[in-house]
């Protein structure tokens with residue numbers, strides 16, 4: 023069943039007064055970020071998005087989240103146009119975005135509180151989700167008393183406690199060390215296997231993209247559209263060892279092949295931009 027449908031989505035922003043951008047010799051005070059993105063995602067699918075830095079991946083997530091309006095085109099969830107944040111869509115950012123004055127438990131409870139879940143029920147549910155992420159015994163710690171990996175576990179527990187139909191994740195593990203990142207990828211997969219919510223996950227890591235996904239969506243350089251979708255036919259449940267397999271290696275080559283030109287284009291764009299800036 024189709025859960026998310028992004029159709030011909032374009033997005034451009036006005037630049038600050040006095041700023042301009044020149045593309046193909048045309049100077050403009052608007053920057054085009056998304057250029058006709060089409061993407062449909064089934065219920066329960068795990069999608070990863072890769073693309074050069076600055077290509078518009080976060081903006082695309084924001085459109086699906088209802089945090090920003092498309093300039094044209096439409097994003098739909100279950101056939102309904104997204105015009106504002108949806109109660110059953112959850113978002114996890116790179117920075118843990120926890121309330122520093124609330125304990126781990128209270129942070130998870132917050133998401134349930136704003137949805138009107140009664141106190142006893144929300145406390146139990148929040149605890150269950152913290153335990154699911156291996157945080158038993160850490161319920162009363164404040165974010166500053168938790169490691170980066172633990173903070174991100176709390177953020178994901180908070181997002182999942184609301185039973186979202188759609189989970190949007192914007193480079194959630196980018197700030198973590200490599201080992202913690204590996205552990206969290208596996209934990210996320212383990213939990214996703216149980217709840218099978220629809221996930222759209224942005225990453226710069228090709229390995230992470232392949233390891234997690236049912237399909238890897240490769241975006242072009244800005245203004246972005248979908249360049250290619252690579253279906254990942256690796257068996258599930260997956261463990262990290264799979265990254266050493268021949269099949270994984272072949273996917274790695276395939277995704278990089280698709281991404282390489284776009285990274286090159288984005289780099290030329292930056293070089294040009296810095297030439298103008300000087």
Ligand SMILES: Nc1ncnc2c1ncn2[C@@H]1O[C@H](COP(=O)(O)OP(=O)(O)OP(=O)(O)O)[C@@H](O)[C@H]1O
Nearest residue numbers: 035036053055073074075076077078079080081082
């Ligand atoms: N509110 C805004 N006003 C103006 N430009 C914006 C705004 N939001 C994003 N942009 C521009 O849109 C482009 C895409 O940004 P976005 O953050 O989506 O890229 P990204 O692919 O997620 O990058 P990265 O991988 O580096 O996180 C960037 O050039 C950015 O400067």
